[in-house]
Amino acid sequence: RIVQKIEEKLLEGKSSKTFYTESRLPGQTTPSSSSKSKPSRSSSSIGLTDSKTEKKPSQEELKIVRTDTREVKIEKYLSTSFSASQTIRDPEGETPRKITKLTSVLSLRKAVEDSCSKHLRKIISESSFVGCVDKEHFLIQCQDKMFLCDTRKLSKELFYQILLYDFENFGKIELEEPLKLGELALLALESEESGWTPEDGDKEDLVERIVEILCDKSPIMKEYYKLSINRQDRTLDTLPLILANFTPPLSHLPMFILRLATEVKWENEKECFETLSKEIAKFYAEIEHSGPDDESSATLEHVLYPAMKEYLIPPENFASNKAFLEVAALPELHKVFERC
Numbered sequence: 001r002i003v004q005k006i007e008e009k010l011l012e013g014k015s016s017k018t019f020y021t022e023s024r025l026p027g028q029t030t031p032s033s034s035s036k037s038k039p040s041r042s043s044s045s046i047g048l049t050d051s052k053t054e055k056k057p058s059q060e061e062l063k064i065v066r067t068d069t070r071e072v073k074i075e076k077y078l079s080t081s082f083s084a085s086q087t088i089r090d091p092e093g094e095t096p097r098k099i100t101k102l103t104s105v106l107s108l109r110k111a112v113e114d115s116c117s118k119h120l121r122k123i124i125s126e127s128s129f130v131g132c133v134d135k136e137h138f139l140i141q142c143q144d145k146m147f148l149c150d151t152r153k154l155s156k157e158l159f160y161q162i163l164l165y166d167f168e169n170f171g172k173i174e175l176e177e178p179l180k181l182g183e184l185a186l187l188a189l190e191s192e193e194s195g196w197t198p199e200d201g202d203k204e205d206l207v208e209r210i211v212e213i214l215c216d217k218s219p220i221m222k223e224y225y226k227l228s229i230n231r232q233d234r235t236l237d238t239l240p241l242i243l244a245n246f247t248p249p250l251s252h253l254p255m256f257i258l259r260l261a262t263e264v265k266w267e268n269e270k271e272c273f274e275t276l277s278k279e280i281a282k283f284y285a286e287i288e289h290s291g292p293d294d295e296s297s298a299t300l301e302h303v304l305y306p307a308m309k310e311y312l313i314p315p316e317n318f319a320s321n322k323a324f325l326e327v328a329a330l331p332e333l334h335k336v337f338e339r340c
Helices: 002-015 103-114 118-125 151-165 181-190 203-216 218-225 250-262 269-284 295-311 330-339
Strands: 086-089 128-132 137-142 145-150 171-180 228-230 235-241 324-329
Touching (some): 103 151, 118 137, 145 151, 203 218, 203 250, 218 269, 250 269
Antiparallel strands (some): 086 171, 128 137, 171 235, 228 235
């Protein structure tokens, strides 16, 4: 009988334990004093919920997200390493900022602004970085939706717009060892990407022509883009510093040199600045990516993405060319789980 009495007392003590929870997000106002009275022993207490009277989450509750677009990861403050073969020179503070009055550049800027998608601009400006998927895509979250972004398309457009809006105001990346234009052009012609065939002519003759074009147009590239070519030594000496803490992939330099000579429309001023800016942007957007934890992933998250978020003016065609692709929506996921 003694053992039985002890067991009854223990069971009574276990059943009398009631725990109460408070569903309140950070930043929510403190409940009034009237609400601080003794909590009701209702369905809010753990273990006493009646399945028949359980309240389903409202539509507003389903849209609650716990991300802050202003949050910063600690990796952002870690130093970004640069290649030892380059010296970065930023002119900020050395010379006053130039304001271009060239109508060709101003009209190109206006074309960018006229093609802006306000909806996509709102998405990227209010988004949070989720992570890299592969070398071509990364994920962002905006409110209760997730988007798959094309890294190259967004990066190329970002660099192109910076080249237009920072026109004549770039820093420069000095190569410690100037690179021979002829050697770079020959490397490009020997690659499959160039598409060279014997019908195009002898490679040595083509190389000579490429070098002549670039040396002839070097004053334009140096004055407006800080892309410096030594006409006497026929070498590439500097590249433009378009974005702080970012250096272009030098492995793509040969094709860049080839395309400067073949794809830029040098004769017309507006077409020259447009095509030259696009070729430079294309070269800078060739981001080397070998895995989710490599340096390029950190560069994307902490250098390129913040610049996109602040400066990028996404054009309307980004909604149809898969530059932005909605892959998940929180309300839709709740509907799936409700059916499970």
